[in-house]
Amino acid sequence: MKKIFNNGYVRLVDTMGSDLSVVNSARVSFNRATxxxxxxxxxxxxxxxKNDHTSPFRHATLQFEVYAPLMVARQWWKYIIGSSHQDPFTAWNxxxxxxxxxxxxxxxxxxxxWRSKPENSKQGSGPNLDEKIGGEALDRxxxxxxxGMENYNWAIDSGIATEQARLFIPSAYGLMVRWYWTVSLQGVAHFLQQRTDDHAQFEIREYAQAVKxxxxEKFPVSLDALLNHL
Ligand SMILES: Cc1cc2nc3c(=O)[nH]c(=O)nc-3n(C[C@H](O)[C@H](O)[C@H](O)COP(=O)(O)OP(=O)(O)OC[C@H]3O[C@@H](n4cnc5c(N)ncnc54)[C@H](O)[C@@H]3O)c2cc1C
Structure with missing residues (x-):
């Protein structure tokens, strides 16, 4: 398990296949296996x-458990192809x-x-701000x-349904959520290509690094090959 920030993590729950299964999936064309x-x-x-023969990489599958702020979950959810939460959306729990x-x-x-607005870009962040601003941001x-939590607890204590009382939960973007993500090795590589890049938000980059x-550890040769050529 890789810990992220104060309370988040990524855990590799399970895998199917190995570097060898990528090779053997390709060699089945010649009825050969090693x-x-x-x-x-x-x-x-x-x-x-290198030559975009990607189907053998889709026989390797990984299942992760992730505990992350909702803003990270929303960005992650967009990786549909090669993740088994594609239509009919069965495997994102x-x-x-x-x-x-x-x-x-x-x-x-x-x-x-706390990070500053970037100078020459509409997205992302600039250098960290000084502790005066950081301290005030944290207090606020x-x-x-x-x-928000006082209101939420009041709603629960007053008998309001939990599915509705949650409207009071504050800082929804920062609310920690937990999910399982099952994905092909090719899907992992695509996610890493975009989310370890400097253009991605700092928080998801930290998670992507853990996924990587x-x-x-399980697919050293195949993952390197995909990341070198995607
Ligand atoms: C820095 C950054 C900023 C972003 N900002 C925003 C934003 O402001 N708003 C927003 O909504 N999203 C944003 N996104 C999300 C982005 O638009 C993608 O939804 C996300 O990166 C997932 O990538 P994907 O669609 O390639 O992944 P997947 O859905 O996993 O698709 C993988 C690949 O499959 C192929 N593919 C997928 N669907 C089709 C199709 N229908 N037909 C043919 N080929 C297909 C494509 O080659 C695609 O790259 C941002 C992403 C990044 C990295």
């Missing part, structure tokens, strides 16, 4: 990635606030973590969370 990964197999993987099942937590940047965020490290 049991150990040889140097010529590594060359084949590189060739497949997320904790539900209709049934208050666990403690409410938030992503709260530290005093030194904590105040907002406190008052976990995926690399």
């Amino acid at each position: 049991e150990t990964l040889r140097p010529e197999d590594e060359k084949l993987i590189a060739y497949l990635a 997320e904790s539900s606030r209709r049934y208050v099942t666990e403690e409410i937590e938030f992503y709260i940047p530290k005093v030194t973590d 965020l904590l105040d907002q969370i406190k008052s 490290e976990l995926a690399k």
Whole structure:
């Protein structure tokens, strides 16, 4: 498991296949298979990635559990192709606030973590701000969370349905949510290509880095090949 920020994480729950299954999926055309990964197999993987023969990479599958702020979940959800939450949307499962099942937590940047607006770009962030602004931002965020949570608890105590009381949950973008993501190795590589890039928001970049490290432990040759050539 890779921890992210104060309370988030990415955990690799399960995998199907290995670098070898990429090779054997490709070699089935010739009715051949190998049991150990040889140097010529590594060359084949590189060739497949370089020449966009991507289907063998879709026989390798990874399942992650992610605990992240809602703003990160919304960005992640957009990766539909190669993730098994594509139509009919069967394999994205997320904790539900209709049934208050666990403690409410938030992503709260530290005093030194508040970033400035970028100078020459409409998206992203510039350098970190000084602690005076950071301290005030943190105080204001904590105040907002406190008052929202008071309203939420009042609504629950007053007998309002939890599925509606959640309207009071503050800082929805920072609300921590947990989900399972099952995805092909090619889907992982596409996600990493976009979300480890500087254009992606800092927070999702941290999660993407964790996904990369976990995926690399299981598919070192194939993931490298895909990332070098996508
Ligand atoms: C820096 C950044 C900023 C972004 N800003 C915004 C934003 O402001 N608003 C917003 O809504 N989204 C935004 N996005 C999300 C972006 O538009 C994509 O939805 C997201 O990156 C997922 O990428 P994808 O569609 O390639 O992934 P997937 O859905 O997984 O698709 C993978 C690939 O499959 C192919 N494919 C998918 N669907 C089709 C199709 N119908 N026909 C043919 N080929 C297909 C394409 O080659 C595609 O790249 C942003 C993404 C990034 C990285």
